[in-house]
Amino acid sequence: MNCRLKPLQTVVFGKDLQQMFDRLKKISETVETGHFKKLLDLFWDDAGLVEKFIKAPAAKKMHHAYLGGLLEHTLSLALLAEKVVEHYGGIDKDLLLTGAMLHDIGKISEFEFERSIDYSDEGRLISHIVIGLDLIEKKMNQIENFPEKTKMLLKHLIVSHHGSRELGSPQLPMTLEAVMLHYLDEIDSKINGIREFMESNDVDGEWTPYHKLLERYFYKGK
Ligand SMILES: [Fe+2]
Numbered sequence: 577m578n579c580r581l582k583p584l585q586t587v588v589f590g591k592d593l594q595q596m597f598d599r600l601k602k603i604s605e606t607v608e609t610g611h612f613k614k615l616l617d618l619f620w621d622d623a624g625l626v627e628k629f630i631k632a633p634a635a636k637k638m639h640h641a642y643l644g645g646l647l648e649h650t651l652s653l654a655l656l657a658e659k660v661v662e663h664y665g666g667i668d669k670d671l672l673l674t675g676a677m678l679h680d681i682g683k684i685s686e687f688e689f690e691r692s693i694d695y696s697d698e699g700r701l702i703s704h705i706v707i708g709l710d711l712i713e714k715k716m717n718q719i720e721n722f723p724e725k726t727k728m729l730l731k732h733l734i735v736s737h738h739g740s741r742e743l744g745s746p747q748l749p750m751t752l753e754a755v756m757l758h759y760l761d762e763i764d765s766k767i768n769g770i771r772e773f774m775e776s777n778d779v780d781g782e783w784t785p786y787h788k789l790l791e792r793y794f795y796k797g798k
Pocket residue numbers: 679680704737738
C-alpha cells in the first residue's frame with residue numbers, strides 16, 4: 577500500500593519525512609524472521625496509522641518535540657540498533673530491530689498535534705507504553721502461528737524500554753535486547769534533547785542556561 581503524504585506535509589524543519597519513512601521501511605525489509613516481517617508490514621501498510629506516525633512528535637518537551645520527531649527518533653534508533661548488533665554479536669537482531677521500530681508507536685495517540693503539541697486524554701490516562709502494547713498485541717494476533725514466547729519477548733521490549741519504574745516502565749529490562757533498546761533510547765533522546773536545548777538558547781554564548789531536569793549547564797564551546 578502506498579503511504580505517501582501530500583507534498584505540502586512532507587518537509588518539516590527542512591527534514592524530509594517521506595525520505596525518512598522510506599529509509600525506515602528499507603530497514604524493515606532487512607528483517608528476515610517471518611513473523612516480525614509480517615508484523616512490521618501490518619504496521620507500515622496501515623495508511624491511517626502511518627499518516628499519524630510520520631507526523632507525530634516524540635515528546636511535548638524533552639526530545640524530538642516537533643512534528644516528525646517520532647519518525648526521526650524511531651529511524652535513529654533503528655540505525656543505532658543495526659550498528660550495536662554488529663558490534664556485540666549474539667543478539668537477536670530481528671527482535672531488537674522490531675522492538676526499536678515499534679517501541680514508541682503508542683505516541684501516535686499519546687499526543688495531539690494538529691495545532692500545537694500537547695498530551696491527549698488517552699496519552700495522559702493510559703501512556704504510550706500501554707497504548708503501544710495494545711496496538712502491537714492486536715496486530716500480532718492477526719498473524720497466524722506467531723510464537724507465544726516471541727510475542728512475550730517483544731512485549732517485554734516495549735514495557736521495559738524506559739528502564740525504570742519511576743520513568744514509567746512496569747518492568748526492568750531483563751533480556752540483552754531489552755537492555756540495549758533501553759540504552760539506545762536513552763542515548764538518542766538525550767543527545768537530541770541536549771542539542772535542541774543548546775540551539776534554542778542564546779546561540780552566541782558558550783554556556784547554556786541551567787537545565788533544570790538534567791541539573792546542569794551545558795558547555796557549547798566557542
Ligand atoms: Fe517511550
